Amino acid sequence: MKNVAVTQDLPSVTDKPPGFLLEPFGWAIPIIVATLQSNPEYVSDFLYLSRTRMHLIGMGLAHIHDIPDAGLAETLFRKPAGRILDEIIGHRPTGLKRAIGHMPDYMMQADTYRALVQLLAEPVTARMIHHADRIYDSKIRMMTDVPGPLRATIFSMHRDIEDMSSFLAGLRCIALRRGRSSLDELVSELASARQPDQFVARLKSIVDSLPLPDALPPPRVQYARRIDSGIELSDLGKRWQNCLDRYVWDMEHGRCSIYLWQHAGVQAACEVTRCGRFGWFLNEVRGPGNARIEGPDMDDIRKAFESAGILGESVINSIRQILE
Secondary structure (H helix, E strand, C coil): CCCHHHHEEEEEECCCCCCCCHHHHHHHHHHHHHHHHHHEEEEEEHHCCCHHHHHHHEEEEEHCCCCCCCHHHHHHHHCCCCHHHHHHHCCCCHHHHHHHHHHCCCCCCHHHEEEEEEEHCCCCHEEEEEEHCCHHHHHHHHHHCCCCCHHHHHHHHCCCHHHHHHHHHHHHHHHHHCCCCHHHHHHHHHHHHCHHHHHHHHHHHHHHCCCCCCCCCCEEEEEEEEEEEEEEEEEHHHHHCCCHHHHHHHHHHEEEEEEEECCEEEEEEEEEEEEEHHHHHEEEEHHHHCCCCCCCHHHHHHHHHCCCEEEEEEHHHHHHHHHC
16 A cells, blocks of 8 residues: 555656656656556566666567556566566577676667567677677667678677678668669678678679769759869868868869858858769868867758768778778
8 A cells, every 4th residue: 555655646747757767768768657657556666676677678668569558567567587578579588688787777779679689599699799798779780780691701700890880881882883783682692702701802892893983973962062173172271260271182183072061051161072982972071160060050961962872971981991
């Protein structure tokens, strides 16, 4: 009765925002609050929740996609850990216990928990997770971003999977530049090279066969115009008191293009660099005085260039690291 009396004053979801103590639960806060309101007998269990139980609850909620009924609430808050896995996931992933011990002190994203179950079922990625010192959303996301047929080769080459953060984006870029094969066909072609040296040689051969860019990037990209005059670029650098004049030689020799973005009071110099056969990519974006362009303004610029087929240079970082 004491526990019930305490929970009679629980605020509804719409009364006021959840308190500070719920912050570790992130995306699951509304589900947790709604579950406790419907099942107040579990408030005391929630107050004594361990970090391990928090992650198990996160994994359970990630797989049911809904507010738990009374039976599932009991499973999540009171039943042994194994029962959560048995009743919601359907099996107990090997290595999960150790993985949870290396997770952060907050609930990870729902997609991360679902991906983790799949990765633990694959021997190659399960070994990577087993040897990881810390497990975060970004690390799991990077592992899932590497296509399954390539994981064994890639992870044998790069133990630090942070290097693979843009690998999938780089493959998409190559497939687009080839113009004659889909991403799946490219992955299948690369997967036929089982050994790391063979893989690198195959990847290099594919990149070396990409067509050379046959033109400069477009003269205009939405609110940005390409500066084709070295004199104008130097003058702009002087007015803005930054280093734009050092790009004059590269611009006149076809290595880069500088765009002047002017819209809604925002001015920025956008450097578009040619990266060999990969094509043209957006690199640095700076305002007067070398000021950084950030937030929504940077998002607008990035989206405008992406619409023109000019991606951020970071998308090919992982591919270049492998080749180098």
